[in-house]
Amino acid sequence: MAALCPILVNQPDVARYATCPAQATWSQAIGVLVSKVLVIFLSCATTSATAGVLGKSYWNVWDLYNAILSEYWGPAARAGVFFASAGMILAIIATNAGSNSLPVGADTSGLWPRYINIVRGQVICALLAPICVPWKIIASASSFLTFLGSYTVFLMPTCGIMIVDYWIIRRGNLHVPSLYMKAEGAPYTYYKGWNLRAIAAWVSGVAFTVHGIAGSLDPDSVNQASKNMYKLGFLLSLAMGSLIYYVACLIWPIPVYPRELESQASTGFESMAPLEGFFPGESVDTIRGVVYSVEETEFKQTMGKSAGAEPVSEKYAV
16 A cells, blocks of 8 residues: 555646546556556565575565576576566656656646746756665665555645545635635635644644554564554554544634635535636636746746847736
């Protein structure tokens, strides 16, 4: 289950490019559920089979390939290892592009669109990645499994908050112009731009099971109950983050629409979908407070200079 965490949280960064819901559903069903289960099964089967053939089980793929070449050096073995390695290279590139590089680029460009686009965000991700010393993570099977188990504790509360916020609190309704409003009292301004309910829910979800990480590193440092909770960290972190966020929203409700438009709003599930998140009379042209992206700013400045006009310097499109 730990391998699904990044995909569950980051999939909107890729699914937003779909032109219809079907494009996002069938592709994720195959790419996430079928492929993950199949790869996990094949990994277990390969490790078990090599233990019987080579007399030792290998969890690391390149150690397995090296053992095969050491035991069966020949054209067939070398060709098999070559094509298997080529498949691994392709899989690693695709995984990093879809699950690591692209989500970081999309999120950082959303935070600072005036200075960072998706490509620049991906470059920043590549530069910062060595700081995480990934070679130590895969140094042994125990350290790798500890890493896989640990980030579920931090990611699943986020997933739970996203599920509750969209499906229960907002009932699938997003008012698109409100996403660009920074005024006090706007639906997505919260408290000075911070959703304290989500922060409290995330901290609670992490704190509920994070102590179990110590048990995976040093079994004698925590009791058995903590170890058992950590083993269920995927479900417990998800449940705790979801519950705390839901209760917090019941006590301190969050506005789904601007106050002046609440009388026009429907309480039905995804009732804003037919007009794509706009009320009658609204359109993309009525949105205020849009920060220019890097490409838009450079394009406008280039066009302004070529026409003899002043370069675009305003911060917001008004």
